[in-house]
Amino acid sequence: MKVGLIQQSNTADSQNNIKKLIANIGECAAQGAQLVVLQELHNDLYFCQTENTQLFDGGETIPGPSTDLFGNLAKELNIVLVLSLFEKRAAGVYHNTAVVIERDGTIAGKYRKMHIPDDPAYYEKFYFTSGDLGFKPIPTSLGKLGILVCWDQWYPEAARLMALAGAELLIYPTAIGWESSDTEAEKIRQQNAWQIVQQGHAVANGLNVIAVNRVGTEIDPSGQTNGIQFWGNSFAVGPQGEILAKASSEQEENLVVDIDLQRSEEVRRWWPFLRDRRIDAYSDLTKRLID
Numbered sequence: 177m178k179v180g181l182i183q184q185s186n187t188a189d190s191q192n193n194i195k196k197l198i199a200n201i202g203e204c205a206a207q208g209a210q211l212v213v214l215q216e217l218h219n220d221l222y223f224c225q226t227e228n229t230q231l232f233d234g235g236e237t238i239p240g241p242s243t244d245l246f247g248n249l250a251k252e253l254n255i256v257l258v259l260s261l262f263e264k265r266a267a268g269v270y271h272n273t274a275v276v277i278e279r280d281g282t283i284a285g286k287y288r289k290m291h292i293p294d295d296p297a298y299y300e301k302f303y304f305t306s307g308d309l310g311f312k313p314i315p316t317s318l319g320k321l322g323i324l325v326c327w328d329q330w331y332p333e334a335a336r337l338m339a340l341a342g343a344e345l346l347i348y349p350t351a352i353g354w355e356s357s358d359t360e361a362e363k364i365r366q367q368n369a370w371q372i373v374q375q376g377h378a379v380a381n382g383l384n385v386i387a388v389n390r391v392g393t394e395i396d397p398s399g400q401t402n403g404i405q406f407w408g409n410s411f412a413v414g415p416q417g418e419i420l421a422k423a424s425s426e427q428e429e430n431l432v433v434d435i436d437l438q439r440s441e442e443v444r445r446w447w448p449f450l451r452d453r454r455i456d457a458y459s460d461l462t463k464r465l466i467d
Contacts, residue, residue, distance in 0.1 A: 178210050181411075181421070182204065183390065186392070213386055214260060214349060216351040222394055243277065258349065260272070270305060271288040271305055291306075325348065325350075326348065332376070335377035336380070346378070348386065349388055384440065390406045391407070392405075393406070410422070
């Protein structure tokens with residue numbers, strides 16, 4: 177299938193962000209994309225740089241305005257669309273939620289981000305309740321999509337559980353970058369590690385992986401840091417970790433890449449990692465540490 181990756185910079189004008197998204201989605205569809213993936217929290221700035229209760233006003237229900245808007249667009253363009261939204265589930269209970277829209281505009285399923293960071297410039301635990309839907313692929317007309325979100329991409333357990341549950345493709349909407357106090361050498365190590373770990377998920381599970389990151393610099397409203405410079409570098413890799421396509425580090429960019437789902441079957445026959453797993457010896461994985 178052809179997959180569209182939209183790497184975009186955002187401003188405080190959410191309506192303009194959405195307008196730009198709509199144009200980029202249309203461009204990907206015009207290039208033949210059947211599946212289009214958007215970056216994490218794509219409608220707005222990455223607001224988790226500070227802790228501010230007023231920002232909860234940006235949460236929305238699912239179904240809600242965004243699923244209606246993008247659902248109509250997916251139906252018009254006959255594409256499957258992966259959204260990333262600030263979900264208001266109930267008063268005081270919010271999630272970082274990915275939503276998959278089917279080609280007829282309906283909601284195929286959703287995934288609530290399971291691993292929630294709490295670091296300088298990434299104060300997500302203040303805003304998001306940990307996900308409670310588990311690691312379950314979302315069935316679509318294009319196959320079973322294993323949707324995970326940003327911080328989830330560092331955890332091999334998450335990718336593995338999606339693979340064991342039948343995911344045919346792993347997808348990571350992302351918002352990650354540098355906080356400016358890091359040294360140049362540390363920045364390079366961080367960015368390289370981010371790509372390498374996801375290539376590892378592809379290899380270990382014999383699956384294609386899609387990672388879509390935002391780009392540009394967003395200021396810290398509190399002034400405590402110099403903000404975040406998002407990495408861009410959105411990419412797609414094959415089931416042996418091979419780079420299929422990669423965006424730039426500084427520019428907004430739409431990528432449309434051919435993904436061969438059948439290749440996963442071939443690679444898993446050559447490298448039967450799932451066959452040879454010692455499930456009788458892994459019980460300690462459910463412990464925080466092993467004494």
